[in-house]
Amino acid sequence: MRVLAFLDGSLADSEAAHLRVDDLGLLRGDGVFETILVAGKKARELRPHLDRLARSAAMLELPAPDLAGFERAARAVIDAWPEGQDIALKLVYTRGVDGDPAGTPTAFALGVAVDASIRQAREDGVSVVTLERGFAPDLAERAPWLLLGSKSISYAVNMAALREAARRGAQDVIFTATDGSVLEGPTSTVVLAKDRTLYTPPSTIGILPGTTQYALFRGAEKAGWTVKVEPIAAADLAQADGLFLTSSVRLVTRVHTLDGVALPDSTAVHRELRAAYESVYSG
Numbered sequence: 001m002r003v004l005a006f007l008d009g010s011l012a013d014s015e016a017a018h019l020r021v022d023d024l025g026l027l028r029g030d031g032v033f034e035t036i037l038v039a040g041k042k043a044r045e046l047r048p049h050l051d052r053l054a055r056s057a058a059m060l061e062l063p064a065p066d067l068a069g070f071e072r073a074a075r076a077v078i079d080a081w082p083e084g085q086d087i088a089l090k091l092v093y094t095r096g097v098d099g100d101p102a103g104t105p106t107a108f109a110l111g112v113a114v115d116a117s118i119r120q121a122r123e124d125g126v127s128v129v130t131l132e133r134g135f136a137p138d139l140a141e142r143a144p145w146l147l148l149g150s151k152s153i154s155y156a157v158n159m160a161a162l163r164e165a166a167r168r169g170a171q172d173v174i175f176t177a178t179d180g181s182v183l184e185g186p187t188s189t190v191v192l193a194k195d196r197t198l199y200t201p202p203s204t205i206g207i208l209p210g211t212t213q214y215a216l217f218r219g220a221e222k223a224g225w226t227v228k229v230e231p232i233a234a235a236d237l238a239q240a241d242g243l244f245l246t247s248s249v250r251l252v253t254r255v256h257t258l259d260g261v262a263l264p265d266s267t268a269v270h271r272e273l274r275a276a277y278e279s280v281y282s283g
């Protein structure tokens with residue numbers, strides 16, 4: 001199931017071709033995107049996602065996106081989607097057609113079903129390997145042209161890392177920096193629980209500020225947890241009471257195995273944090 005909408009709110013055939021072959025999003029990966037979870041017809045963290053789309057676009061020096069148009073397109077997808085099924089809603093914004101003097105960006109919203117493997121991982125947890133990402137935590141600030149921490153559509157490296165994980169018998173990845181600190185997953189934020197405190201690394205080290213991590217921290221604080229945004233050493237991962245990958249579609253997924261070694265059972269902490277996260281959207 002797929003539903004496609006444009007920024008004027010019109011729906012289009014998602015099986016038909018709409019992009020030109022000379023779209024710079026396709027030719028150079030020159031564009032930005034968001035993936036939003038829609039549960040019970042409600043788009044979770046819509047405003048933070050739209051704000052992050054605008055932030056990523058600014059990092060790539062794209063024209064400011066028409067956020068009202070993206071909201072209209074999102075609404076059109078949600079309205080056309082059958083009841084009772086979650087949506088992974090993608091907002092896509094590219095530099096448009098190569099050589100277009102008007103420089104008109106390409107923009108659309110595409111709803112797809114949440115992948116079965118992701119739904120399974122939400123319940124069963126995942127096995128993760130740490131992989132080097134090859135940059136230092138201070139590089140993002142020194143070298144803004146590298147676009148570290150933007151949600152650019154150039155995810156080929158992230159996907160290659162997932163294939164490397166599969167080769168090593170794991171399902172997901174935690175990237176590490178050259179100083180041995182924790183960055184993020186290829187499509188997720190790293191959250192560690194230790195002694196009733198949740199930790200996540202700061203986005204200033206060149207990682208994406210996660211909307212799900214932020215929501216989880218809001219819910220967890222209400223439930224009595226302390227939350228801290230500070231650097232995490234890779235060596236600390238195995239010492240945690242619980243290690244989690246968070247993202248809009250995977251929610252709060254438990255890491256049960258790290259670099260081939262089973263972690264202590266964190267199912268009780270996971271249950272508690274899932275409830276704290278869901279409490280943000282109930283009532």
Ligand code: PLP
Pocket residue numbers: 035184185186187188189207208209210211212213246247248249
């Ligand atoms: N980091 C990266 C590189 C991502 O691609 C994602 C989401 O896909 C995240 C973190 C988590 O962000 P969010 O919780 O807003 O989905």
